[in-house]
Amino acid sequence: MEEERQVDALGRDKLMDTSSTEEFVRVYSKSQHRIMRFIQCLVPKYSEAEDVLQETSAILWRKWPEFQRDKDFVKWACGIARLEVFRMLRQNKKSGQYLNEDVLNQVAEAALSEAVETDRFAAGEAALKNCIQELAQTEKRVLTLRYQYDKTIVEIAEECNRPKSSIHDLLAKIRARLMRCVRRRLET
Amino acid sequence: MNRADESRIHALIARLCDAELTEAEAEELSRLLNHDPQAIQEYVDLTAIEFHLHRKMWVPLQTSVVSEHQLQQILSMGARSDSLVQRNSFPSRHRKSLFVAVAASLVIACGLLVQSYRVDSEFVARITDQIDCSWGESRWGKPRLDVLQEGRVIEFELGLMSVEFGKGAEVVLEGPVRFEVIDNNRGYLRSGKLTANVPRQATGFSIEMPLAEAIDLGTSFGAYVNSQGDCETHVFEGKVVVQSRRGGDSQQWQLGATQALRISKQELDPQQFAAQPAAFSNPTNLSAVAQNNVSPEVSLPANRGLTLWLEASQRIQVDSAGRLTCWGDISHGDNTVADNAWQLDVNSRPQWIPNEIAGRPAVRFNGSSCLVTSPLASGEDITVMCVFHGQPQDFPNRRAGQLINFNGPPSLILEQSWDNQFLGGVGLDPVQNLSGRLEVSLPSEERPIVCAYAYSSTTNRSALYVNGELVGKSLAPVSPAIFSTKFIGQASGQNHGFVGDIHEIMLFNSELSAEECIHISSDLMAKYGITQKDSEPRVLSGLVPEEE
Numbered sequence: 001m002e003e004e005r006q007v008d009a010l011g012r013d014k015l016m017d018t019s020s021t022e023e024f025v026r027v028y029s030k031s032q033h034r035i036m037r038f039i040q041c042l043v044p045k046y047s048e049a050e051d052v053l054q055e056t057s058a059i060l061w062r063k064w065p066e067f068q069r070d071k072d073f074v075k076w077a078c079g080i081a082r083l084e085v086f087r088m089l090r091q092n093k094k095s096g097q098y099l100n101e102d103v104l105n106q107v108a109e110a111a112l113s114e115a116v117e118t119d120r121f122a123a124g125e126a127a128l129k130n131c132i133q134e135l136a137q138t139e140k141r142v143l144t145l146r147y148q149y150d151k152t153i154v155e156i157a158e159e160c161n162r163p164k165s166s167i168h169d170l171l172a173k174i175r176a177r178l179m180r181c182v183r184r185r186l187e188t
Numbered sequence: 189m190n191r192a193d194e195s196r197i198h199a200l201i202a203r204l205c206d207a208e209l210t211e212a213e214a215e216e217l218s219r220l221l222n223h224d225p226q227a228i229q230e231y232v233d234l235t236a237i238e239f240h241l242h243r244k245m246w247v248p249l250q251t252s253v254v255s256e257h258q259l260q261q262i263l264s265m266g267a268r269s270d271s272l273v274q275r276n277s278f279p280s281r282h283r284k285s286l287f288v289a290v291a292a293s294l295v296i297a298c299g300l301l302v303q304s305y306r307v308d309s310e311f312v313a314r315i316t317d318q319i320d321c322s323w324g325e326s327r328w329g330k331p332r333l334d335v336l337q338e339g340r341v342i343e344f345e346l347g348l349m350s351v352e353f354g355k356g357a358e359v360v361l362e363g364p365v366r367f368e369v370i371d372n373n374r375g376y377l378r379s380g381k382l383t384a385n386v387p388r389q390a391t392g393f394s395i396e397m398p399l400a401e402a403i404d405l406g407t408s409f410g411a412y413v414n415s416q417g418d419c420e421t422h423v424f425e426g427k428v429v430v431q432s433r434r435g436g437d438s439q440q441w442q443l444g445a446t447q448a449l450r451i452s453k454q455e456l457d458p459q460q461f462a463a464q465p466a467a468f469s470n471p472t473n474l475s476a477v478a479q480n481n482v483s484p485e486v487s488l489p490a491n492r493g494l495t496l497w498l499e500a501s502q503r504i505q506v507d508s509a510g511r512l513t514c515w516g517d518i519s520h521g522d523n524t525v526a527d528n529a530w531q532l533d534v535n536s537r538p539q540w541i542p543n544e545i546a547g548r549p550a551v552r553f554n555g556s557s558c559l560v561t562s563p564l565a566s567g568e569d570i571t572v573m574c575v576f577h578g579q580p581q582d583f584p585n586r587r588a589g590q591l592i593n594f595n596g597p598p599s600l601i602l603e604q605s606w607d608n609q610f611l612g613g614v615g616l617d618p619v620q621n622l623s624g625r626l627e628v629s630l631p632s633e634e635r636p637i638v639c640a641y642a643y644s645s646t647t648n649r650s651a652l653y654v655n656g657e658l659v660g661k662s663l664a665p666v667s668p669a670i671f672s673t674k675f676i677g678q679a680s681g682q683n684h685g686f687v688g689d690i691h692e693i694m695l696f697n698s699e700l701s702a703e704e705c706i707h708i709s710s711d712l713m714a715k716y717g718i719t720q721k722d723s724e725p726r727v728l729s730g731l732v733p734e735e736e
Contacts, residue, residue, distance in 0.1 A: 046238075134374070168203070175202060179237045180338075
């Protein structure tokens, strides 16, 4: 059997066979969006959430040999991601711009429930697609600027010669509208 | 979580998503979310939108989350887990090249954005009227806080509410209903019933429902969602496109006038059937019933303060069982506002009888039915004229049945008792010790009665006429002035239900002269084929004041 050496989180050498590696790849790739979503719930700025995801994925890989296969991988992974979020916030001393830890823990509980519901996650994504189609052209354009071209609020405001606050308000309004639309569609 | 908190939470989360949250705002948001499950769910759902928007709209970002193939490659190269920590370096570069590529389109897009701001409506939606509606602080009229923001949910059990959308569409919600304002040209009917009247500029107005969406093409239509979530769309005028939202189904149908479509969870195929306008209350579209006999007309004196005129052949709205939903005010001249009488509770609606006497319709009350007008002002001097035919032997508990009650105090009332007495007066207390009390024994013939009751507190006199004859006079020391809803067929909250037919009621905010009362009475008698008999009623009580 093909084997490779692996160092776990505690520095222990572990032998990981190819089938185990493939299994991790399969399970992780299926779940990474939901893990990312869990992290982003705690760290809404997407680029920072990506950083946490990458750190988390490394830890997951190291700890994979310890994972009990009859358990829920997403739940396990989110537990690790949660610790990683708090570690990142403390290390970077960014907590001032985020929710306090007590509230973050409450949010994490709600986010975990959402993350382990595979169907709801997929349905929410599908619903959003339809909801975006219902937006006015102007609103779609603003979303394109913000999310497709990754413009900041300031950049959009400058290019459109509009006050920053009006772009900010418009985006907030669009997000809230999409949220309500998704909720309605998930109700049915 | 109240609405102010909800709005604030939305604003703060938006700043958080845009990385603009200050430390103070972070503390505020933490405080608002702390131990509030509803607020936390709001936070989770909003950040989910942010997440999915990133994933869906930024195509290159799809690759920033490692694909299975990439992962397999990394691992098969014998890389240690730390390889996974390598940053994906392409995003920022990719973004820059995208900026250059789309620069021109951005300029156009932003230009359109600015232009669009200028034409946006000043409001998303607002309440323009309430009719006996169990919503907010007042059941009638336009509320003080009338503006409805996006996402505002309206839910009430009884009554009607008119909502005007920013682009011009008008929706009449009928309780019990749960409705949400989505934007200035769109709403979501979760349950209940509504009627939409859509002017041309609002074409495209749409009503979402759990299983369908009705998109207007310049028309008037009704929408109904029952407790199981089944959805109906009824087209009254113009055309509507109905799109299924059942599961992954996105089938569309175009409905024309008089067509209706039902989409339900139970039935596989949507059911098409005839539209049922009578199933929807629509205060802006009261129908005029064709009159079998249009003459002789009633000649009314001008400038005498006619404030309410209900006539059973005109401006009525009945439900599918022929019960009266609305009796429309046809007063004109002195009165510029229609003070319609309503009954929105199905169980309390009087029956509309199309051809009761002389080819004329009537509104039939059964002792537990009644109508309520929108609030209207009645002054110091009042004249009420009424054409009615009571069945006093059928009155509940052998008590009096009230034709009209001003719902005070002071409450001007006209009532018929179980022993066929007719009484008018103004009551200042619940036990109705009446001022200006006049009581008369009515003839027992099987024909309607025309009565006129003139009450003037400014001249301190009242008079009662039956079939054009003066039958009594009294003093009128108490002012009947009040701004109130007027009850027809039953007193508010009392067991004084009238049993019989009412053909017509007029309310003047003035004391009509004897000549005027007699003249109008004569016209009404001719209109309803009532002839004068020798045995006219006699006065039973009433203090006749000295002639002036």
